[in-house]
Amino acid sequence: AQSVTQLGSHVSVSEGALVLLRCNYSSSVPPYLFWYVQYPNQGLQLLLKYTTGATLVKGINGFEAEFKKSETSFHLTKPSAHMSDAAEYFCAVSGWMGDYKLSFGAGTTVTVRA
Amino acid sequence: GAVVSQHPSRVICKSGTSVKIECRSLDFQATTMFWYRQFPKKSLMLMATSNEGSKATYEQGVEKDKFLINHASLTLSTLTVTSAHPEDSSFYICSAKTSLTYEQYFGPGTRLTVT
Numbered sequence: 516a517q518s519v520t521q522l523g524s525h526v527s528v529s530e531g532a533l534v535l536l537r538c539n540y541s542s543s544v545p546p547y548l549f550w551y552v553q554y555p556n557q558g559l560q561l562l563l564k565y566t567t568g569a570t571l572v573k574g575i576n577g578f579e580a581e582f583k584k585s586e587t588s589f590h591l592t593k594p595s596a597h598m599s600d601a602a603e604y605f606c607a608v609s610g611w612m613g614d615y616k617l618s619f620g621a622g623t624t625v626t627v628r629a
Numbered sequence: 630g631a632v633v634s635q636h637p638s639r640v641i642c643k644s645g646t647s648v649k650i651e652c653r654s655l656d657f658q659a660t661t662m663f664w665y666r667q668f669p670k671k672s673l674m675l676m677a678t679s680n681e682g683s684k685a686t687y688e689q690g691v692e693k694d695k696f697l698i699n700h701a702s703l704t705l706s707t708l709t710v711t712s713a714h715p716e717d718s719s720f721y722i723c724s725a726k727t728s729l730t731y732e733q734y735f736g737p738g739t740r741l742t743v744t
Contacts, residue, residue, distance in 0.1 A: 547731055551735075556720075556738065556740065557737055557738065558633075558635075558722050558735040558736050558737040558738045559673075559722070559724075559735040560735075561732070564732070566731070605672065605673070609731065614661060614678050614680075615726065615731040615733070616663070616675060616678060617663075617673075617675070617733060618675075619672045619673045620672060621671070621672045622670075622671070622672050624670075
């Protein structure tokens with residue numbers, strides 16, 4: 516079984532500041548980890564994913580995340596926030612076989628201050 | 630590539646009626662489709678997993694007789710909410726994947742409002 520905890524339901528940053536969204540996971544098997552972004556009344560867009568290999572993964576829109584097995588974490592960062600980054604962000608985990616069902620965290624709402 | 634559509638994007642129906650939501654994979658064959666429900670300001674809750682040609686597998690607590698899922702072809706899955714009630718009002722999102730990959734591709738969602 517897998518589960519995800521996102522620390523902080525709401526993050527507010529100034530434009531140009533670092534964005535840091537925290538995600539910790541629990542998994543009984545090696546996890547596949549994902550970050551998704553959702554804009555209002557829209558579906559989910561994949562930002563980045565970790566499956567195997569390099570633990571620092573880069574995604575779209577300048578985001579990156581680092582898989583740390585010892586800390587069971589997969590935090591998302593962006594060096595410089597842009598107004599267009601205001602959205603809901605979800606961390607998700609799946610196993611590496613079967614239906615690959617996703618378990619989502621509760622989500623973090625990001626607001627960007629001008 | 631890997632585009633998933635949903636129809637309709639918004640639907641309003643009266644209490645007691647049924648409503649069907651379609652999920653289509655436009656440029657790939659979706660051997661597995663997933664249906665999620667999202668409450669306002671909440672995360673996505675997996676409702677069911679459907680494999681083409683097979684009966685859907687429902688998550689615990691999801692009423693299979695209320696939320697009918699059909700996955701009759703490799704490009705189409707439907708979710709029918711039967712005898713809808715106001716508490717069924719929600720944002721429903723589907724996703725699809727092929728047999729070759731783990732990655733799910735998400736549709737844009739359908740906003741259901743039951744009056």
